[in-house]
Amino acid sequence: MNRFNKSLIPSLLTLLLAAASVVAQPETPARVIEISAKKFEFTPNVVTLKKDEPVTIHFTSTDRAHGLLVKEFKIDLDADVGKPADVTVTPHEAGSFAAICDHYCGSGHGNMKMTFVVE
Amino acid sequence: MAKPFDRRSFMRLSAASLGAGALLRFMPFGSTANGMTLGNLLGSRNGEAPGPFSIVQLSDTHVGFQGPPDPLGTKAFERAVDAVNALNPQPDLILFTGDLTHDSEDPAEHAKRFAAFKAISGRLRVKKQMHVPGEHDAALDGGTLFREHFGETHYSFDHRGVHFVALDNVSAGKPIVGAEQIAWLKKDLARFPKTAPIVVFTHRPLFDLKPEWEWFTSDGDEVMNVLAPYDAVTVLYGHIHRLNHSTIGKSQHYAARSLIFAFPEPPAASTAEKKPLPFDKTQPFRNLGIREITGNSTRHTLSVNDVELTSRELSGTEGVQQILKTGDFL
Numbered sequence: 370m371n372r373f374n375k376s377l378i379p380s381l382l383t384l385l386l387a388a389a390s391v392v393a394q395p396e397t398p399a400r401v402i403e404i405s406a407k408k409f410e411f412t413p414n415v416v417t418l419k420k421d422e423p424v425t426i427h428f429t430s431t432d433r434a435h436g437l438l439v440k441e442f443k444i445d446l447d448a449d450v451g452k453p454a455d456v457t458v459t460p461h462e463a464g465s466f467a468a469i470c471d472h473y474c475g476s477g478h479g480n481m482k483m484t485f486v487v488e
Numbered sequence: 489m490a491k492p493f494d495r496r497s498f499m500r501l502s503a504a505s506l507g508a509g510a511l512l513r514f515m516p517f518g519s520t521a522n523g524m525t526l527g528n529l530l531g532s533r534n535g536e537a538p539g540p541f542s543i544v545q546l547s548d549t550h551v552g553f554q555g556p557p558d559p560l561g562t563k564a565f566e567r568a569v570d571a572v573n574a575l576n577p578q579p580d581l582i583l584f585t586g587d588l589t590h591d592s593e594d595p596a597e598h599a600k601r602f603a604a605f606k607a608i609s610g611r612l613r614v615k616k617q618m619h620v621p622g623e624h625d626a627a628l629d630g631g632t633l634f635r636e637h638f639g640e641t642h643y644s645f646d647h648r649g650v651h652f653v654a655l656d657n658v659s660a661g662k663p664i665v666g667a668e669q670i671a672w673l674k675k676d677l678a679r680f681p682k683t684a685p686i687v688v689f690t691h692r693p694l695f696d697l698k699p700e701w702e703w704f705t706s707d708g709d710e711v712m713n714v715l716a717p718y719d720a721v722t723v724l725y726g727h728i729h730r731l732n733h734s735t736i737g738k739s740q741h742y743a744a745r746s747l748i749f750a751f752p753e754p755p756a757a758s759t760a761e762k763k764p765l766p767f768d769k770t771q772p773f774r775n776l777g778i779r780e781i782t783g784n785s786t787r788h789t790l791s792v793n794d795v796e797l798t799s800r801e802l803s804g805t806e807g808v809q810q811i812l813k814t815g816d817f818l
Contacts, residue, residue, distance in 0.1 A: 434661060436662060438699070440696075440699045440700075441758070445706070447662075464758075465758065465759050466758050467700040467758045467759045467760075469699075469700060469702060471662050471663060471702060471706075472661050473623045473627030473628065473658070473661050473662070475591065475593065475628070476590070476591060478623075479701075479702070479762060482700070484759055
C-alpha cells in the first residue's frame with residue numbers, strides 16, 4: 370500500500386503542478402492602443418480595431434484635462450498631465466465611429482475629435 | 489414661499505421664436521381658445537394683442553467671438569435687444585440659456601467679455617433677466633466668473649404659477665449635471681404636485697441629440713427620470729445654434745437659435761464634420777425667424793409653427809455692408 374502510494378506521488382505532483390499552471394496562466398493581454406491628447410488634437414487621430422478583439426485604450430494628456438468619449442463602445446475617459454486613464458473594450462460592430470474630447474479645453478474644443486475604425 | 493399648484497392653475501403655453509430667441513406666452517386655461525397666433529404676436533408688438541404672461545429666451549450670444557464664419561460680432565445680439573424692447577406688451581422676464589460670452593484663456597479678457605455682455609443686455613427694458621452658463625462661460629474656470637456676475641449656476645424660482653428651474657450642465661468641464669445638483673433638483677421639485685407646470689432652462693440638450701457633436705448631457709437620463717413624474721415639463725436650451733423640438737416622454741424640449749453663426753441639421757453619420765453654416769453676406773441675419781408654439785388646452789402639449797420673417801426690422805435683410813456702417817465689430 371505504502372509502496373503504491375509512494376509510486377503515485379510524482380504523478381500526483383505533476384498533475385497538481387499542471388493544474389496550477391492552468392489556473393495561474395494569465396489570459397492573453399489585450400492589445401494596448403496609446404492615444405495622446407493635447408489642445409486640440411488626438412494622436413493618432415485614426416485608430417483601427419478588429420471586430421470582437423479586446424483592446425486596452427491607454428489615454429494620456431500632455432497639456433491639460435481632456436476627455437475621450439466614444440458612446441458606442443462606452444469609452445469615457447479623462448486624462449490630465451501625469452494622470453493617464455485606461456479602459457479595456459471589445460467592439461462588436463464594424464464601421465467608423467467618432468471619438469470626441471468631452472472635457473472642455475478651449476476655443477478649438479468643438480472640433481477636437483478622432484476616428485475609430487472597426488474592421 | 490411658493491404656493492402649491494393645482495390643475496386649475498395649469499398654463500397654456502404658446503411661444504414664438506424671434507430667431508434671436510424665443511418669445512413664450514403663458515396663457516391660463518379658459519382664455520382664448522386658439523392661443524396666440526402669429527398675427528397676435530406681431531399685433532402685440534403694436535399693443536393690439538397683449539398676452540397675460542410671456543417670456544423671451546435668448547441664447548448663445550458669444551460676446552467676444554471674432555472672425556469667421558460670422559463677422560457680425562454682437563450685432564445680432566444688439567438687434568435682438570432692439571426687437572425685444574419693441575415688444576408690446578413687454579415680456580415678464582428674459583431667460584439667457586448660456587454661452588453669453590466666448591471664452592478666453594486670459595481671465596481678465598474673459599471678464600471684459602462678461603462686462604460687454606452686461607452692457608448690451610442692460611439695454612433690455614425688461615430688467616428681470618435670468619441666466620445659466622454655457623461651456624464658453626464656465627467650463628474653463630468652473631463657473632467662477634459667471635458666479636461673480638450672475639450668482640449661482642443652478643437655482644429655481646416661481647413666476648405666475650410656473651416653476652422655473654435653472655440647471656448647470658457645463659461648469660464641471662464635461663457635459664454633466666452631477667449627482668449633487670440632481671439631488672437638489674429632486675428636493676426642489678418634491679414640494680410640487682405632479683401637475684405643476686415646470687420650465688427647465690439649461691444650456692446643453694438633456695438628451696442624446698448628437699453626442700458626436702457634444703449635443704448631449706451625459707447624465708441627462710437621470711435628470712429626466714426626476715422630471716418624468718411631472719405632467720407639464722418644458723425644457724428650453726441653447727448650445728446647438730439651431731431650432732429643435734423634441735419630445736422626451738411627456739416633456740417638450742426646445743432649442744433656441746443662437747445670436748452668432750448657426751449650425752446645420754447634423755448628418756446621421758457618426759463621423760460627420762461639425763461645421764457652421766456659411767455666412768451669407770446678402771442675408772446676414774438669415775436665420776432670424778418666428779417660431780410660434782401654441783399649447784393644447786386639453787392635453788397640455790405644444791404645437792410648433794416656424795415662420796421665417798420677411799420684416800426688415802426683424803430679419804435684417806439688408807446687406808452686410810449696411811450693417812458694417814452702423815458700428816464697429818468686436
